[in-house]
Amino acid sequence: MILDRLGPRLIVMGPSNSGKSTLAQAIGRARGWPAVHLDQLHHRPGSDWVPRPAEEFAALHDAAILAEHWVMDGNYTRLLPQRLARATGLILLDVPTTTSLWRYLRRCWFETARAGALEGGRDSVKWDMLHHIAVTTRANRRRYAAMAVTLPVPVLRLTGAVALARFYRDEGLRR
Known part of the structure; x- marks a missing residue:
């Protein structure tokens, strides 16, 4: 199984609304790992997507990556170096x-x-x-693809809905 090769601390990145959170939740459920949604750490609960102070978000993020097992979705590239230092694999969605x-x-x-x-x-x-x-996502998509080939962790790139659906099926994941 591909998930076995990616290890116990997975990052899921990709464009907004590409299915990152749904995939993270499905992997977490299947593996018994916490699914950490960076949007939830970055924004205040009960708000209309109002961000927390940067230092509060960074503290929540850095505490979450200390766990032995996790699947974490979201980009927030400002904190990506810390995440990559702990991650064992990355799934890059590209829809x-x-x-x-x-x-x-x-x-x-x-x-x-x-x-x-x-x-x-x-x-x-x-x-x-x-x-x-x-508009912005187009440049991010190119940047993430270029970054993925330079990473020190295994990367799985899923391009399009068909590849994503195949991954769900092959790994026995449920949405």
């Missing part, structure tokens, strides 16, 4: 921009409970997020 946009709108309009959601929070459509997905 089309249109998929990310659709998933964002779907979660804002139709989903009331989802992996990685803020406790007591509610997703709402924001122009900044639409812009981030449609």
